Amino acid sequence: MSAPRLSVIGTGYLGATHAICMAVLGYEVVAVDVDPAKIEKLAAGEVPFFEPGLPEQLAKALESGRLRFTTDIAEAAPADVHFVCVGTPQMPGSDACDLTYVDAAVTALAPHLDRRCLVVGKSTVPVGTAARLTALVQDLAPAGTDVELAWNPEFLREGFAVNDTLYPDRLVFGVASDWADERLRAAFAPILEQGTPVVRTDLATAELVKVAANSFLATKISYINAMAEVCEAVGADVKDLADSLALDDRIGGRFLKPGLGFGGGCLPKDIRAFAHRAEEIGVGQAVSFLREVDAINRRRRARTVDLVRGMLGGDLSGVRVAAWGAAFKPNSDDIRDAPALDVARTMHGLGAHVRIYDPAALENAKRAFPELRYGDSALDVARDADVVVLLTEWAEFREIDPDALAGVVAHRRIVDGRHVLDAAHWRAAGWEYRALGRS
Ligand code: UDX
Numbered sequence: 001m002s003a004p005r006l007s008v009i010g011t012g013y014l015g016a017t018h019a020i021c022m023a024v025l026g027y028e029v030v031a032v033d034v035d036p037a038k039i040e041k042l043a044a045g046e047v048p049f050f051e052p053g054l055p056e057q058l059a060k061a062l063e064s065g066r067l068r069f070t071t072d073i074a075e076a077a078p079a080d081v082h083f084v085c086v087g088t089p090q091m092p093g094s095d096a097c098d099l100t101y102v103d104a105a106v107t108a109l110a111p112h113l114d115r116r117c118l119v120v121g122k123s124t125v126p127v128g129t130a131a132r133l134t135a136l137v138q139d140l141a142p143a144g145t146d147v148e149l150a151w152n153p154e155f156l157r158e159g160f161a162v163n164d165t166l167y168p169d170r171l172v173f174g175v176a177s178d179w180a181d182e183r184l185r186a187a188f189a190p191i192l193e194q195g196t197p198v199v200r201t202d203l204a205t206a207e208l209v210k211v212a213a214n215s216f217l218a219t220k221i222s223y224i225n226a227m228a229e230v231c232e233a234v235g236a237d238v239k240d241l242a243d244s245l246a247l248d249d250r251i252g253g254r255f256l257k258p259g260l261g262f263g264g265g266c267l268p269k270d271i272r273a274f275a276h277r278a279e280e281i282g283v284g285q286a287v288s289f290l291r292e293v294d295a296i297n298r299r300r301r302a303r304t305v306d307l308v309r310g311m312l313g314g315d316l317s318g319v320r321v322a323a324w325g326a327a328f329k330p331n332s333d334d335i336r337d338a339p340a341l342d343v344a345r346t347m348h349g350l351g352a353h354v355r356i357y358d359p360a361a362l363e364n365a366k367r368a369f370p371e372l373r374y375g376d377s378a379l380d381v382a383r384d385a386d387v388v389v390l391l392t393e394w395a396e397f398r399e400i401d402p403d404a405l406a407g408v409v410a411h412r413r414i415v416d417g418r419h420v421l422d423a424a425h426w427r428a429a430g431w432e433y434r435a436l437g438r439s
Pocket residue numbers: 154155156157158159214217221254255256257258259260261262263264265266267328329330
């Protein structure tokens with residue numbers, strides 16, 4: 001079977017990375033988006049978001065001549081496999097997942113499908129969506145065209161998007177026929193040749209794998225943060241507790257880092273949408289714990305503010321706060337549901353003079369929250385600060401020398417919201433070091 005031609009609908013985080021990597025792997029790819037500004041940038045070799053290594057891959061893909069960008073969905077028609085990679089955000093005012101963009105993409109694409117082809121969903125969706133889209137695509141495709149739908153969830157992490165796409169842990173193919181399975185295998189041939197495990201399954205299971213994985217990861221983080229709350233009450237140390245649990249390889253240390261908790265465009269909305277969907281289909285009780293996972297996670301933000309307030313005698317008005325970090329995690333400029341900005345905004349609302357620095361997300365933060373104040377470096381925002389609060393664990397914050405910083409601040413107080421600093425080292429340099437769940 002010859003290499004399939006690919007189309008990628010949606011060039012956000014997931015779609016742009018997928019289209020670029022597939023072209024680098026040797027496929028002819030046409031990438032489509034309704035946003036002309038995004039398409040123009042990508043076509044000119046510019047990645048519209050921060051992702052280490054992706055600009056280099058984009059240059060390679062464009063150089064190869066195999067990758068094209070367009071706003072005209074009709075140009076996707078000649079492809080054999082169409083990947084739907086549009087966003088599925090949380091519905092405003094609800095926990096449900098907003099499927100507007102997925103429905104719009106399939107509705108726009110289907111009438112152009114004039115040959116036997118496979119439409120593959122990659123977006124994170126509530127279980128049952130693929131079955132509904134199967135009917136929709138078959139209904140809207142021209143009469144006589146043989147179109148099938150498959151689901152191939154994507155597990156890439158921001159900051160590691162290129163690596164996760166080229167070297168995934170596993171591929172999940174949710175298919176309704178051997179033909180769809182063969183087409184997907186042909187579309188991922190270079191990755192399969194590396195020995196990447198494939199799970200072939202039905203559509204519903206493929207949809208569920210993604211939300212189940214993200215729910216597990218979120219639960220692990222909230223579990224250790226729940227332990228942090230217990231540690232706080234009894235003066236125990238959650239860092240030592242987590243390190244000890246991590247040494248049991250049945251538990252493992254990944255996603256067991258206590259602190260400010262999870263944010264971003266995936267974990268928070270995925271657990272809410274999953275709980276919501278489960279309730280809709282009558283199995284809400286099975287995943288009701290996800291409501292608690294969410295509640296524990298939200299409490300981290302409030303408790304971090306309380307910790308800072310407690311250090312300053314209970315009142316933040318007029319207090320100068322250096323906020324280190326705005327992105328929801330390091331190596332990203334993504335501020336969606338960022339715990340760091342939530343904490344900074346709450347402190348600002350309590351009357352503190354907060355100044356924020358982040359190595360990559362400053363521009364996004366300024367655009368979203370122009371009422372907050374920003375600085376050019378970690379030391380800049382720390383000038384004359386009464387307290388420094390580390391909110392996102394960028395490597396450069398970890399490397400700051402407490403002695404050098406002491407000459408800049410008004411008072412040596414530091415809150416380590418991510419448990420990444422060496423407490424003994426900072427205390428030895430005369431700092432009052434505090435972290436949630438640590439004595
Ligand atoms: C996540 C999933 O990891 C990925 O597989 C999926 O495709 C999309 O959602 P991402 O949102 O990029 O990826 O971020 P991730 O690295 O998972 O981190 C999520 C959040 O959890 C961040 O805010 C991070 O700071 C926090 N986190 C992570 C912790 O608080 N503790 C940990 O131990 C790990």
